[in-house]
Amino acid sequence: MSEEPKPKPKIDLNRREMPKQEEHVRSHNFLEVALGYTAELAMAEARRCLQCKKPFCIADCPVQIKIPEFIQAIADGDFAAGVRILKERNSLPSVCGRVCPQEEQCEKHCALTKRGGTIAVGRLERFLGDWEAAQPEMALPELSSPTGKKVAIIGGGPAGLTAAADLIKAGHQVVIYEALHKMGGVLYYGIPEFRLPKAIVDREVDYLRRLGVEMHTDFVVGKTRSMDSILEEFDAVFVATGAGLPWFMEMSGNNFNGVYSANEYLTRINLMKGYAYPKNDTPIKRHRKVAVLGGGNVAMDCARTALRLGAEATIVYRRSRTELPARLEEIENAEEEGVKFHYLTLPVRTIGDDRFNVTALECLKMELGEPDASGRRSPVPIPGSEFILPFDSVIHAIGNSPNPLIPQTTPGLTIGRKGNIVIDSETGKTSKERVWAGGDIATGAATVISAMGAARKAASSIHEFLMS
Amino acid sequence: MVKILENKMIVPNICTITVFAPEIAGSVKAGQFAILRVDEDGERIPLTVSDWDAERGTITMVYVMVGKTTQKLATLTTNDTLATVVGPLGNPMEIDLFGKVICIGGCYGNASIYPIARALKEKGNRVTSIIEGRSSYMLYWQEKLKTVSDQLIVITRDGSQGKAGHIGNLKSILAAGTPPDRVIVNGCNYLMMRAAQETLPFKIKTIVSLNTLMIDGTGMCGVCRVTVNSSTKFACVDGPHFDAHEVDWDELAQRRKAYLSEEVQTLRSSMAQ
Ligand SMILES: Cc1cc2nc3c(=O)[nH]c(=O)nc-3n(C[C@H](O)[C@H](O)[C@H](O)COP(=O)(O)OP(=O)(O)OC[C@H]3O[C@@H](n4cnc5c(N)ncnc54)[C@H](O)[C@@H]3O)c2cc1C
Numbered sequence: 080m081s082e083e084p085k086p087k088p089k090i091d092l093n094r095r096e097m098p099k100q101e102e103h104v105r106s107h108n109f110l111e112v113a114l115g116y117t118a119e120l121a122m123a124e125a126r127r128c129l130q131c132k133k134p135f136c137i138a139d140c141p142v143q144i145k146i147p148e149f150i151q152a153i154a155d156g157d158f159a160a161g162v163r164i165l166k167e168r169n170s171l172p173s174v175c176g177r178v179c180p181q182e183e184q185c186e187k188h189c190a191l192t193k194r195g196g197t198i199a200v201g202r203l204e205r206f207l208g209d210w211e212a213a214q215p216e217m218a219l220p221e222l223s224s225p226t227g228k229k230v231a232i233i234g235g236g237p238a239g240l241t242a243a244a245d246l247i248k249a250g251h252q253v254v255i256y257e258a259l260h261k262m263g264g265v266l267y268y269g270i271p272e273f274r275l276p277k278a279i280v281d282r283e284v285d286y287l288r289r290l291g292v293e294m295h296t297d298f299v300v301g302k303t304r305s306m307d308s309i310l311e312e313f314d315a316v317f318v319a320t321g322a323g324l325p326w327f328m329e330m331s332g333n334n335f336n337g338v339y340s341a342n343e344y345l346t347r348i349n350l351m352k353g354y355a356y357p358k359n360d361t362p363i364k365r366h367r368k369v370a371v372l373g374g375g376n377v378a379m380d381c382a383r384t385a386l387r388l389g390a391e392a393t394i395v396y397r398r399s400r401t402e403l404p405a406r407l408e409e410i411e412n413a414e415e416e417g418v419k420f421h422y423l424t425l426p427v428r429t430i431g432d433d434r435f436n437v438t439a440l441e442c443l444k445m446e447l448g449e450p451d452a453s454g455r456r457s458p459v460p461i462p463g464s465e466f467i468l469p470f471d472s473v474i475h476a477i478g479n480s481p482n483p484l485i486p487q488t489t490p491g492l493t494i495g496r497k498g499n500i501v502i503d504s505e506t507g508k509t510s511k512e513r514v515w516a517g518g519d520i521a522t523g524a525a526t527v528i529s530a531m532g533a534a535r536k537a538a539s540s541i542h543e544f545l546m547s
Numbered sequence: 548m549v550k551i552l553e554n555k556m557i558v559p560n561i562c563t564i565t566v567f568a569p570e571i572a573g574s575v576k577a578g579q580f581a582i583l584r585v586d587e588d589g590e591r592i593p594l595t596v597s598d599w600d601a602e603r604g605t606i607t608m609v610y611v612m613v614g615k616t617t618q619k620l621a622t623l624t625t626n627d628t629l630a631t632v633v634g635p636l637g638n639p640m641e642i643d644l645f646g647k648v649i650c651i652g653g654c655y656g657n658a659s660i661y662p663i664a665r666a667l668k669e670k671g672n673r674v675t676s677i678i679e680g681r682s683s684y685m686l687y688w689q690e691k692l693k694t695v696s697d698q699l700i701v702i703t704r705d706g707s708q709g710k711a712g713h714i715g716n717l718k719s720i721l722a723a724g725t726p727p728d729r730v731i732v733n734g735c736n737y738l739m740m741r742a743a744q745e746t747l748p749f750k751i752k753t754i755v756s757l758n759t760l761m762i763d764g765t766g767m768c769g770v771c772r773v774t775v776n777s778s779t780k781f782a783c784v785d786g787p788h789f790d791a792h793e794v795d796w797d798e799l800a801q802r803r804k805a806y807l808s809e810e811v812q813t814l815r816s817s818m819a820q
């Protein structure tokens with residue numbers, strides 16, 4: 080039998096769209112906006128992958144998921160195999176598939192990107208994570224035999240959860256201490272339900288619990304118990320306390336009622352379920368006109384939340400649309416839902432009434448000048464261009480610094496200029512013996528996946544230390 | 548889940564609650580607080596830890612029944628559980644050998660100054676405790692306070708016990724005898740503000756423990772913002788103890804009222820149930 084030359088596969092550039100809730104429906108509810116691929120859509124998308132010999136997608140992934148392999152498994156319809164490949168490198172696929180900035184990472188240099196047909200890696204990742212969760216039984220991986228070593232993890236965000244997964248699989252005993260009453264860190268209190276349903280976070284946390292990770296919520300290390308006392312009981316400690324210290328723009332009027340940090344606003348809604356008030360006890364004001372200061376993902380989350388609570392939401396940003404640091408997908412979602420945008424506008428003062436309630440924002444008009452160090456054109460105020468916009472609420476979504484609780488209460492930790500814990504970037508080691516750190520506490524506010532990547536490096540360094 | 552060992556009303560509208568929280572009992576210092584959540588749907592409220600027993604692993608807090616959460620709390624009894632008790636939060640009160648110190652408490656402050664007076668006394672200070680209330684039947688923990696104070700002065704508005712009047716009497720107390728080296732005031736914000744006005748002309752260092760709205764208590768949300776000495780502080784991590792003469796009292800009072808209309812609404816709907 081003579082071998083027939085394989086026909087060259089036709090390149091399919093049709094990136095499959097993921098069904099979404101209609102904008103006029105979703106802007107009134109807290110249900111997830113994107114609905115996910117069906118198995119058919121996922122397989123059709125997966126079959127488009129060229130299975131490059133030298134895949135750029137892996138190189139651009141902070142945890143180096145074997146992307147072409149899991150995509151091939153989807154194409155073959157073997158979803159269980161896909162999950163196994165994915166989970167070798169990423170313990171939170173349902174989360175990352177939803178919140179990672181794929182366009183900056185795995186999808187950026189996809190061989191099909193130049194031709195306008197980038198493979199939807201994130202959507203496929205999400206599909207597998209959700210497929211697994213829908214199965215009657217989530218398979219538990221083999222754990223190595225117990226080493227008898229104990230590791231404490233401080234902070235239950237993505238960095239803490241990831242390190243816990245790696246270390247328990249390696250046979251160590253793992254205990255997580257979390258300050259809030261729910262595990263998940265920003266995944267729980269910050270990112271809104273309509274982008275990342277809390278049931279998914281609970282599910283991932285539950286999976287770790289079933290692996291044997293011990294979790295103590297309502298436990299503030301540095302207050303409930305000092306780091307040094309924890310070090311007496313444990314062989315190693317991983318600090319993953321995140322970037323929880325909110326910034327406010329420097330201007331007058333920040334303490335009027337109706338002014339919030341993004342953290343407070345989102346925490347009231349997500350962690351405390353304020354949208355169910357008064358059934359739930361934590362109150363949330365029903366503001367009518369909400370200004371959100373900032374242009375990142377957090378700002379989009381706040382504006383879209385305000386909208387769902389029935390307010391008119393406006394993003395006030397000092398540069399133009401092209402400079403918005405938020406992901407394009409989030410900007411488009413916000414625009415579709417009806418969030419307003421005031422570009423080239425610098426807030427200079429919050430105005431309130433005699434009962435301390437916000438009534439307006441005084442702003443200056445800006446124009447774009449020369450590009451700054453970051454390459455973005457820096458905005459310059461136009462003198463005399465002051466104007467007033469009426470609002471009854473102002474949310475500051477301009478960033479967070481590392482949480483200062485551990486740095487302030489732990490002797491022997493070297494702290495950087497921005498309040499971050501200084502680590503060796505390869506190992507996550509801090510200046511204090513037997514203490515590692517990673518995620519936002521070390522880098523300042525960054526991304527879920529970079530926190531997870533840092534956690535995996537630290538976990539492997541901790542493992543090496545414990546076994547030597 | 549944290550077990551309640553005792554929960555009872557001690558004077559009209561004011562209750563004490565003792566819970567089993569050994570980690571907190573082992574590390575709490577005078578002036579620190581805990582955050583409680585009654586049940587899964589509950590809000591988080593801060594309460595000062597007013598007494599503790601490290602050996603038995605218990606902490607005691609005193610609360611005034613004002614809103615839905617404290618009303619709900621009051622319905623619980625021994626062996627019931629709370630969804631959250633986290634702490635100790637905030638900084639401890641600065642305790643040093645100051646010399647003569649006056650500790651003033653009103654409302655829940657009758658209790659929350661007790662561990663402060665005790666720590667000051669142990670340090671060797673001469674401690675005068677002053678408690679104030681509407682009437683004698685509103686005062687409590689007097690015997691406990693006496694054991695940690697050189698002198699206990701009682702002020703009631705109706706004159707049913709001790710001096711008749713209110714915190715304005717502080718002026719005459721300060722004017723008589725040697726002035727104290729420090730005054731510490733715990734209670735409602737109005738009491739603390741008034742006390743600060745009384746000590747200002749005498750230039751006596753006055754420390755107050757502010758009670759702001761709080762959510763996390765770890766510096767994450769910023770709802771506890773207060774203006775002190777013209778700069779914004781987070782009461783949960785920078786305080787709650789501040790120099791009374793530097794606090795912006797108007798702002799504090801207005802910020803406390805932020806959710807007043809919502810609170811009234813919840814109370815109504817919870818009473819209707
Ligand atoms: C609103 C919002 C939206 C975001 N959207 C995205 C997105 O779409 N994609 C993305 O990649 N990233 C996003 N981010 C950023 C991302 O969430 C963070 O980079 C990531 O969560 C950092 O993980 P972490 O584990 O380091 O810290 P965190 O998630 O902050 O977790 C730290 C945990 O430690 C706890 N803790 C703090 N101090 C103590 C202590 N002393 N003792 C015990 N526990 C303590 C905290 O309570 C918290 O639970 C967003 C952030 C926010 C705020």
Ligand code: FES
Pocket residue numbers: 760761762763764765766767768769770771781782783784
């Ligand atoms: S209570 Fe949230 S920062 Fe103080």
